[in-house]
Amino acid sequence: MFCFDEVREWPQERLEHLVKLGILQVGPFAEKVTCDACGKGHWEQVRWESSVRDTLGKRAYIQCMEEGPVHVPEIRLWQWIVDASAMAKRLAAAMDLSGTVEEVLAGMMWKLGRRRLAGRFRDVFLAMAASGEEARIADAAGRSLTTRDGVLFVVQLPKQDGLDRLTVFDVAQVVELGADGLTVDLDYIEDALPRDRAIKEDRIRSLPVPEGITWPEITLEPGESSLRVFARGQSWEIDPEDAGFADSRRKTGEGDKSYQILRFFALRRGRLPMEEVKVKDPKTRADGFRKQISNLRKRLGNLLAAEGESIRWDADEEAYTCCFKIRRAGYMNLPLPSDGSWMSYQIIERGDGRIAVGVKANRLRRTKEARTGETNAAEHQETLWHEYSLVDLGLARDVDRLLPEGRALVDLLQAGGRLARRGDDIAVLKLNQWLRDQTGLAGDPLQFSETTRVWAATFDCSSERRR
Numbered sequence: 001m002f003c004f005d006e007v008r009e010w011p012q013e014r015l016e017h018l019v020k021l022g023i024l025q026v027g028p029f030a031e032k033v034t035c036d037a038c039g040k041g042h043w044e045q046v047r048w049e050s051s052v053r054d055t056l057g058k059r060a061y062i063q064c065m066e067e068g069p070v071h072v073p074e075i076r077l078w079q080w081i082v083d084a085s086a087m088a089k090r091l092a093a094a095m096d097l098s099g100t101v102e103e104v105l106a107g108m109m110w111k112l113g114r115r116r117l118a119g120r121f122r123d124v125f126l127a128m129a130a131s132g133e134e135a136r137i138a139d140a141a142g143r144s145l146t147t148r149d150g151v152l153f154v155v156q157l158p159k160q161d162g163l164d165r166l167t168v169f170d171v172a173q174v175v176e177l178g179a180d181g182l183t184v185d186l187d188y189i190e191d192a193l194p195r196d197r198a199i200k201e202d203r204i205r206s207l208p209v210p211e212g213i214t215w216p217e218i219t220l221e222p223g224e225s226s227l228r229v230f231a232r233g234q235s236w237e238i239d240p241e242d243a244g245f246a247d248s249r250r251k252t253g254e255g256d257k258s259y260q261i262l263r264f265f266a267l268r269r270g271r272l273p274m275e276e277v278k279v280k281d282p283k284t285r286a287d288g289f290r291k292q293i294s295n296l297r298k299r300l301g302n303l304l305a306a307e308g309e310s311i312r313w314d315a316d317e318e319a320y321t322c323c324f325k326i327r328r329a330g331y332m333n334l335p336l337p338s339d340g341s342w343m344s345y346q347i348i349e350r351g352d353g354r355i356a357v358g359v360k361a362n363r364l365r366r367t368k369e370a371r372t373g374e375t376n377a378a379e380h381q382e383t384l385w386h387e388y389s390l391v392d393l394g395l396a397r398d399v400d401r402l403l404p405e406g407r408a409l410v411d412l413l414q415a416g417g418r419l420a421r422r423g424d425d426i427a428v429l430k431l432n433q434w435l436r437d438q439t440g441l442a443g444d445p446l447q448f449s450e451t452t453r454v455w456a457a458t459f460d461c462s463s464e465r466r467r
């Protein structure tokens, strides 16, 4: 409650504004007032005497030891009461809070709603209580907090602690009366809120992978702006930031270091010898990289509740190996052929338009002889087949829209490995580069003959599609 003697110090328009907002309401006449007749400022009880000269029909007096009865003009008895529930509603609106305003402690404390502040959702409270009520406030907050911690606005800073889940702000420090109503200094509040490591983990979406799944059952495909996850026939595509790989508190570089390493793993087919890490970035030190790997493990663990180890350190070979499968987005990621040449590849257009890629690779096969129980290991060659859609391969925008290099591949397959196009045909040159990138093999998969003026594939091409 504010008395006239306080309010008279304010700019007139400020009082009017607060009344208009409903935050201040005109209250009953004051029952006590300070004496302004003798200069001693003593505090006296008001008494009323009837008076026909006044519109109220009565007149207010106080008793002064020096001046006797002193008349108090009506205006000095005016008071304004703070309507806390109106203030709560105005604050909630000013902060764009969601939810409804609730009175959680009668006449004393309000839950204003919630919003994302400094990286996570927090409940916001307003307490209009004198100090000494901390225990009741903490108790009420504890009962109505739906977030891990919250924000508490007070009109008087609490003396004792006990509000550990709440960050306390003096309303006067963070709220201003602007031309359009109340404004709340959200930047100041966000800066003061606790920002621990756990905040980031809070924002991370964990994927609903089947319970008991192990890392080897998971495939990751980290693309530039999306991370695809495959597990037991299901797949998800998520924003790396939602997956917890970008740290929005840091502008660039450091924050998404984990994701860069994940993509580096994809490029290196899931295996990073320290030697290669040093080649890529000579400044990298082994202990620094170990820390980054440990960060990456943590982030992967938050995203996927899979059992076992996600990235293994092989001390003998000084290399990190992913225990999950990892591949570059839009890449075939085929095993290298045993002879390291394009001749070992076979590409077929299936009847349904999918692309089958076969590669001859050496495999070690163990056989156990039933009679003697002896095991024999023998290397043999087999063709491994993988199938892809042209969209998966990055050769088509969607089912019906082939990119020029995708068109060139399909034409090549349908023509049995020959293409009558110019030597500087951009689409063919692009396809050539694309094929080289897929495998990392040296040598051109497509070669142009100056004599026949035809492009010829050095791998086996065919199509099962009837036209």
Ligand SMILES: [Zn+2]
Residues within 6 Å of the ligand: 035, 036, 037, 038, 039, 040, 041, 042, 063, 064, 065, 066, 067
């Ligand atoms: Zn006096």
